[in-house]
Amino acid sequence: MQLIRIRTDDELMWYKEIWDAILEAEDNDNPFIEFAWFYNWWQIVGRKERVELYAIEHEGTIIAFFPFTVSIRWGIRVYTFAGKQIANYTGIVAKQQWLLQAATFIFDELIKKYRHVVFSLHGLLESKASTKILEQYFVERQLRTSIFRVVTPYLAFSEVDFQHHFNQRRKMHGVDRRERKLRNLGSLERRAPSQDELWQMFRLFNRRWAKKLDTSEFTKGKKRDFFERLTMLKGEALQVEVDALVFENQWIGFTYGLCCRGRYVTYALAHEPTFNLFGAGRIVNQETIQRTFAANYRLFDMSIGYEPYKFDWRSSIDFTRHMLASSGSKRTNLLTGFLSLKQRLKEYVKSNQRIVDWKRNSLGQLRFLVKYGKLKDWLEYGQQFVEKFVRMKQVELYELTPSEDVSPQQPVGNLFEEMSIQEAMQLDQEEVIALFYKGYTIYKDSFAETNKPAFALHATNWRVDSLRIIEPLPKQTYFLAYDVFKQIDIITAYFRKIKPAQTLWVTASFWQWRKRKRLVQLGYKPISRMKHFKFARFERNRVEKYTESGGDVHSVH
Numbered sequence: 001m002q003l004i005r006i007r008t009d010d011e012l013m014w015y016k017e018i019w020d021a022i023l024e025a026e027d028n029d030n031p032f033i034e035f036a037w038f039y040n041w042w043q044i045v046g047r048k049e050r051v052e053l054y055a056i057e058h059e060g061t062i063i064a065f066f067p068f069t070v071s072i073r074w075g076i077r078v079y080t081f082a083g084k085q086i087a088n089y090t091g092i093v094a095k096q097q098w099l100l101q102a103a104t105f106i107f108d109e110l111i112k113k114y115r116h117v118v119f120s121l122h123g124l125l126e127s128k129a130s131t132k133i134l135e136q137y138f139v140e141r142q143l144r145t146s147i148f149r150v151v152t153p154y155l156a157f158s159e160v161d162f163q164h165h166f167n168q169r170r171k172m173h174g175v176d177r178r179e180r181k182l183r184n185l186g187s188l189e190r191r192a193p194s195q196d197e198l199w200q201m202f203r204l205f206n207r208r209w210a211k212k213l214d215t216s217e218f219t220k221g222k223k224r225d226f227f228e229r230l231t232m233l234k235g236e237a238l239q240v241e242v243d244a245l246v247f248e249n250q251w252i253g254f255t256y257g258l259c260c261r262g263r264y265v266t267y268a269l270a271h272e273p274t275f276n277l278f279g280a281g282r283i284v285n286q287e288t289i290q291r292t293f294a295a296n297y298r299l300f301d302m303s304i305g306y307e308p309y310k311f312d313w314r315s316s317i318d319f320t321r322h323m324l325a326s327s328g329s330k331r332t333n334l335l336t337g338f339l340s341l342k343q344r345l346k347e348y349v350k351s352n353q354r355i356v357d358w359k360r361n362s363l364g365q366l367r368f369l370v371k372y373g374k375l376k377d378w379l380e381y382g383q384q385f386v387e388k389f390v391r392m393k394q395v396e397l398y399e400l401t402p403s404e405d406v407s408p409q410q411p412v413g414n415l416f417e418e419m420s421i422q423e424a425m426q427l428d429q430e431e432v433i434a435l436f437y438k439g440y441t442i443y444k445d446s447f448a449e450t451n452k453p454a455f456a457l458h459a460t461n462w463r464v465d466s467l468r469i470i471e472p473l474p475k476q477t478y479f480l481a482y483d484v485f486k487q488i489d490i491i492t493a494y495f496r497k498i499k500p501a502q503t504l505w506v507t508a509s510f511w512q513w514r515k516r517k518r519l520v521q522l523g524y525k526p527i528s529r530m531k532h533f534k535f536a537r538f539e540r541n542r543v544e545k546y547t548e549s550g551g552d553v554h555s556v557h
Helices: 009-025 035-044 096-113 129-140 162-169 172-185 195-208 221-230 273-278 280-294 308-313 330-351 353-372 375-387 421-425 430-437 485-498 513-521
Strands: 002-006 051-058 061-073 076-081 117-125 145-156 188-191 238-247 250-260 263-271 299-301 316-326 390-400 416-418 441-445 453-458 461-464 469-472 477-481 503-509 525-535 538-545
Touching: 002 009, 002 096, 009 035, 009 061, 035 221, 051 096, 061 096, 076 330, 096 117, 096 129, 117 129, 117 330, 129 145, 129 316, 145 308, 145 330, 162 280, 172 188, 172 273, 172 280, 172 430, 188 280, 195 238, 195 250, 195 263, 221 238, 238 280, 250 273, 250 280, 263 273, 263 280, 273 280, 273 430, 280 299, 280 308, 316 330, 330 353, 353 375, 375 390, 390 461, 390 513, 421 430, 430 441, 430 453, 453 461, 453 485, 461 477, 461 503, 477 485, 485 503, 485 513, 503 513
Parallel strands: 076 117, 263 299, 477 503
Antiparallel strands: 002 051, 051 061, 061 076, 117 316, 145 299, 145 316, 188 238, 238 250, 250 263, 390 503, 390 525, 416 441, 441 453, 453 477, 461 469, 525 538
8 A cells, every 4th residue: 555645735636536436436425525625625724724635545546535634732743634623524535445454554654654643533423434443443553542422413304204203393492383473474485595695694693693602613714715615516416505594585594504415414503683582593494404304315414512402303313523542652642631631621511501501602792792892781791690699670560541541632643653573673673573572563753763663562461571470461451561761651642542442551660760650640550569589599579469450469480
């Protein structure tokens, strides 16, 4: 056998047909070892990497390729498969009959050439033959080896009754109900975007992760160019498929998937933050699953990670390994021990969802505040932090019946009109979109220069979100929310005009003493007082009802 070093991407093009033929003969479904992936990675992302690409020749025929990158640590050469920070899976490009011989030859040669060598091989799927071959080699050579695993859920369409599985899973977390709500508000569709629409994908990803810690760097610099280049591939076994979830001609979610010979690998997924309550991320994911099934894919791979939505849909799980091995010298053993400790800590953190959420959300929000936060943002953050330990809230519920209305008659005319969700989307405020999700009818000032909600009415429920209270309204009653205190007189007069025979309920917090005073002047009567107290782990809610029909004072848990 002979080792051939391929030094440039131009030189690599001479081996394209051989590389592709090997993987086609093996029916490879790992997109991250396809020629198109590695070649474009080397051209765009890997220019600054120390790439060592080897081909193995046997009797005049190329039988394997090993794409490595090399780094120097403590004077030791550390070999990893190319694309460590970008490729979810890796492996050896070789026919199965040559796997063991090719792996044995190249690793023996590297150890002979360099005394101090460490192999840090990530992304090895346990279901693949190359993973078992590498483990066998390290065991046979008695090299010190550490193995780390991360779960890799997938949905094999042949293992389930898909329609039953799909209908059952889409009901989890009320996704089917959320989707119906969204469709009732406007047009919702899944779309395969054109090339000139892909900027929306990157914009949406940045919006989704603006206040979170993103380690993928999907939209950063050269990596963005790389992922965009992959979408242009034609005639390759590796293809990129982007599914966009579009609501009223605006992207609210997408999935970026890598496809290879019947396997779909979810690489990136994001949704519009203002549509959090509608579960836009889960909706676009289920739409993609349904499409891949219709397109006769064998496997829907949700990629590495412990995210709950992956376990909701999986039919089974695989594991992805990270293998650490050294050439056996004292120095390499010491480095391997250090890398092993670091990897073990990383494995523990990734498998603990609470730590992952804290790092992703809490640290991400703090980073956003440091970079872009204003005084108001810092005050809100401080309030939220304190309320995790100590919280005291008091909210009063007021009622205004038609017979008790003493507010002065005002010529309100058509001062307010209903706001559509299309108009609300332009405001880019999650709390406003949330009102539509909760079933409110939102009204805006008809004569304002810019669209801005004035108040919202609910016909079936009254709710105090800060106290997590939701209860049905009595008949002939509306609940007023999101009101501007300075306009409460006009809002009341307008409500009397459009709903003359209806009762109106509204809330005011302990700190809104001016609002409470004005409500009483307008004829509103307090009918209930809600209190919430929290100190550390002790928490209590209390509701006091004042009306004859309201019953006794009681606690709500």
